[in-house]
Amino acid sequence: MNSIIDHISLCIERGKVDIRSPYPPDLKGQPGADEWAKDALTQGLAPEDILAACNTGMERVGAKFGRNEVFVPELLMAAKAMNAVMAHLKPHFQAGTVKEKGTFVLGTVSGDLHDIGKNLVSMVVAGNGWKVVDLGVDVKPAKFLDAIRQNPGCIVGLSALLTTTMANMAKTVKEIKSQLPDVKVLVGGAPLNQKHADDMGADGYAPDPQGAVAFLNKAA
Numbered sequence: 001m002n003s004i005i006d007h008i009s010l011c012i013e014r015g016k017v018d019i020r021s022p023y024p025p026d027l028k029g030q031p032g033a034d035e036w037a038k039d040a041l042t043q044g045l046a047p048e049d050i051l052a053a054c055n056t057g058m059e060r061v062g063a064k065f066g067r068n069e070v071f072v073p074e075l076l077m078a079a080k081a082m083n084a085v086m087a088h089l090k091p092h093f094q095a096g097t098v099k100e101k102g103t104f105v106l107g108t109v110s111g112d113l114h115d116i117g118k119n120l121v122s123m124v125v126a127g128n129g130w131k132v133v134d135l136g137v138d139v140k141p142a143k144f145l146d147a148i149r150q151n152p153g154c155i156v157g158l159s160a161l162l163t164t165t166m167a168n169m170a171k172t173v174k175e176i177k178s179q180l181p182d183v184k185v186l187v188g189g190a191p192l193n194q195k196h197a198d199d200m201g202a203d204g205y206a207p208d209p210q211g212a213v214a215f216l217n218k219a220a
């Protein structure tokens, strides 16, 4: 366990944000996700590999949570550590084309507070030349509808991380389609698959940010 990539995965898994962070106590005084991400980029590691290391850490802490070995505070620290890495990765994912291809209205659906995946989608889509209107988390259908009306011709993206909020996603798709049937809706998030998207009446499903870009470029 000594490559930079391993350190990054560990910092995410353990919620070690930076060298100043006293949490977790056994890593006090040691570099955290912030410093390792900076080092990784300085040494020329690919942003995609750094992101994959973060996802490994997130999967490990998520699995521990599933086994009741850690609880919500540990997940929050993992999210904080991941955000520290993402601050370094953001310019790399946004260094794509400059001319806007269209507008993508994006948000995490009502009742759901998970935003790390949604933020990644936002960064990568923006880096591929789209204007992103990010509505944040816990977005009610009415807020999506307002944003769509304010951005004529936009495409909408809904993210959900909980099986429970997939029902709210389905309701949101239904509301959008009943009021604004021409608007294209893309859905994504860990618990979803193509069949869920079809059942909800969405126009597309993307498993990752690259899939979202592919959908948008095709739909534009």
Ligand code: B1M
Pocket: 055, 058, 059, 060, 061, 062, 063, 065, 066, 072, 073, 075, 076, 078, 079, 111, 112, 113, 114, 115, 116, 117, 118, 120, 121, 156, 157, 158, 159, 160, 161, 162, 163, 164, 186, 187, 188, 189, 190, 191, 206, 207, 208, 209, 212
């Ligand atoms: Co929560 N959580 N969480 N959590 N959390 C999960 C999702 C869970 C799988 C953990 C587990 O049990 N093993 C579980 C859900 C179980 C289920 O429903 N099936 C869970 C639970 C239960 C909960 C709470 C209910 C816990 C509680 O309070 N008892 C609670 C719910 C709060 C709420 O939302 N109302 C909760 C809270 C939290 C925190 C707030 C502490 C924190 C989120 C912090 C934040 O986001 N700012 C958190 C975290 C960090 C996780 C895990 C560990 C990591 C999620 C993550 O960021 N992954 C997660 C377990 C896991 O995933 N291993 C877990 C990394 C991210 C890059 O991946 O979000 O999948 P992901 O995004 C991907 C793709 O899905 C896709 O692209 C992204 C990049 O590849 N994608 C899209 C996402 N959106 C897209 C949209 C698109 C296209 C692609 O187009 C529009």
